[in-house]
Amino acid sequence: MFKALVVEKDEDSGKTAAAVQEISENDLPEGEVLVAVEYSTVNYKDGLCVGPGGGLVRNYPHVPGIDFAGTVEASDDDRYSTGDKVVLTGWRVGENRWGGYAQKARVPADFLVPLPEGLDTRKAMAVGTAGFTAMLAVMALEDQGIKEGPVLVTGAAGGVGSVATAILAKLGHEVAAVTGRPEQEEYLRGLGASEIVAREELTEVTKKPLEAERWGGCVDAVAGAMLGRVLKQMRYGGSVAAIGLAGGAAIEGALITPFILRGVNLLGIDSVMQPYDNRLRAWQRIAQDLPMDKLEAMVQPATLSDLPGLGRDILKGQVKGRVVVDVNA
Numbered sequence: 001m002f003k004a005l006v007v008e009k010d011e012d013s014g015k016t017a018a019a020v021q022e023i024s025e026n027d028l029p030e031g032e033v034l035v036a037v038e039y040s041t042v043n044y045k046d047g048l049c050v051g052p053g054g055g056l057v058r059n060y061p062h063v064p065g066i067d068f069a070g071t072v073e074a075s076d077d078d079r080y081s082t083g084d085k086v087v088l089t090g091w092r093v094g095e096n097r098w099g100g101y102a103q104k105a106r107v108p109a110d111f112l113v114p115l116p117e118g119l120d121t122r123k124a125m126a127v128g129t130a131g132f133t134a135m136l137a138v139m140a141l142e143d144q145g146i147k148e149g150p151v152l153v154t155g156a157a158g159g160v161g162s163v164a165t166a167i168l169a170k171l172g173h174e175v176a177a178v179t180g181r182p183e184q185e186e187y188l189r190g191l192g193a194s195e196i197v198a199r200e201e202l203t204e205v206t207k208k209p210l211e212a213e214r215w216g217g218c219v220d221a222v223a224g225a226m227l228g229r230v231l232k233q234m235r236y237g238g239s240v241a242a243i244g245l246a247g248g249a250a251i252e253g254a255l256i257t258p259f260i261l262r263g264v265n266l267l268g269i270d271s272v273m274q275p276y277d278n279r280l281r282a283w284q285r286i287a288q289d290l291p292m293d294k295l296e297a298m299v300q301p302a303t304l305s306d307l308p309g310l311g312r313d314i315l316k317g318q319v320k321g322r323v324v325v326d327v328n329a
Contacts, residue, residue, distance in 0.1 A: 003327070004102030005304050007050060009060040016060070018050050018308045023063075029097050031106040032077040035086060037070040038121040040100035041128035042302065042310045042323035043159065044246075049094060050311030056095040064307075065325075066093060067129045068100025069121035077109035085115035087283065089129045090272040101307060103327050113279050118287035126299050126322050127286055130159030133271040135282045135290075137219045137241035138167050140267045144239040147216035150176040150195060152230060154202070155221035157184040159298075160243055162321050164219040165191045166294040176215070178202060178226070184320065191294050202226045205253035210261065222246050228253035231264055239265040246317070298322045303329040 006021045025034070048054030049064035057064075072084040080086065091111045093099045115124055137160075141151070151168050155161045156177035168175045169192020177188040180199035188196060205225045211232040218240040220227050224247025230240060231254055258264040274282075298321030302310055306325075313319050 002103040003304060004063050005050070005065070005307050007057070007060065007062045007064060016052050018311070020304045023102070025104060025106070028104065028106040032075060032109040033072060033080050033086075033112060034074040034104065034106045035068070035070045035088075035112075036073045037068045037100055037103055037105050037327050039070070039125035040065045040068045040325040040327060041125050041130070041159075042307065042314055042319065042325065043067070043129050044244075044314055046094065047311040047314040050307055051315070058096055063098035063102050064094045065100030065102070066090070066095065067125065068105060069115065069124040070105075071121075073104070075109070079109055080112065085121060086112040087115050087121075087124045088112055089132050089279075090274065092272060101304060101325070101327065110276070113276070113283055116284050116287040119283075122324060123292065123295065125324050126295050127163065127290065128159070128322060129271060130322065131163035131286060131290065132279075132282055133243050133269060134160045134164035134167060134219065135286050136271055136274065136278070137164060137243050137267075137269045138171075139282060139285065140241045140269060141217045141219070141239050144265055144267065145237070146173065147235045147238045149214065149216035149235050150174045152176045152178065152197070152215040152218040152220075153193075154178040154218070154226055154230070155244065155246060156188055156193065157181055157320055158221060158317075159319075159322050160221050161219070162191060162298045163290065163295075165193050166291055166298075167289050168219075169193065170289055170291050170294075173217075178222075187297070187320065190297055199226070202229045203247075204229070206232075207253070208232060209255050209257035213262075217241075219243065223251060224248035225252040227251050231258045231266070234258060234262060234264045237263045237265075239267055241267045241269050243269045295322075299324050301326065303327075
């Protein structure tokens with residue numbers, strides 16, 4: 001028997017409740033690899049799945065946790081052997097199949113990536129899905145060519161934004177960090193941001209087809225009205241890597257003008273179904289380009305019993321940086 005955070009649903013009321021329970025290996029879903037989980041994280045999707053599900057969870061009882069890192073305990077796949085260190089993000093683990101909020105997980109071998117040199121399991125989950133997504137966004141901007149000028153990071157104090165800020169700064173870019181929380185300025189400057197942009201500067205919807213060119217690139221975690229404004233302010237040929245929609249799924253105030261008259265690129269970043277080769281490339285770049293001292297400054301430690309409260313907090317935008325969940329604590 002081992003511990004897991006289990007979410008159950010009352011069929012009569014439709015309400016859900018999450019609590020730490022003892023479960024067995026026989027309860028786990030099918031898969032080629034059994035992993036002794038060491039660490040997981042808290043992401044926005046986790047907040048949804050720990051609560052009512054947000055439409056992501058189809059079957060109860062459910063074990064959330066969209067990412068984890070740990071040690072292979074048993075494998076029916078030749079790619080992995082007992083004792084191998086592995087990391088998992090995406091593939092809808094923690095949504096439509098049981099995830100990382102447990103001391104053991106069983107998953108298909110295709111879902112895993114070997115942990116690269118330079119990362120241990122704790123550091124891997126300090127990165128987690130949010131940091132993996134941030135690296136994918138930076139890589140996409142690089143592939144298109146980051147233009148002269150500051151690189152804007154919206155939602156900069158959140159998980160994706162924090163890692164993106166640290167990576168871009170280490171790579172030598174001037175980073176402008178957007179936040180609606182003025183008290184986070186010291187934190188963001190510590191990650192390498194050279195400019196702090198108040199959220200209010202970018203949330204007003206305007207009818208202007210274009211604005212003054214400001215940004216050489218952008219990692220956007222917000223969308224909504226903010227993305228509409230940012231697109232109008234991109235430098236010629238600049239790119240926006242869109243990774244979230246905390247501000248809404250619509251791009252308010254957006255026009256086709258930036259794409260046609262300035263050659264602006266809007267790059268959609270999906271971390272869930274990324275092919276293996278790109279996953280491996282991203283994790284290797286993380287080990288190389290993410291300053292580990294900055295990473296530690298982002299970390300908030302947690303245990304399985306903390307997760308119900310943290311799930312509620314992240315949905316309210318009240319979680320800073322990266323939560324690392326020690327599932328064995």
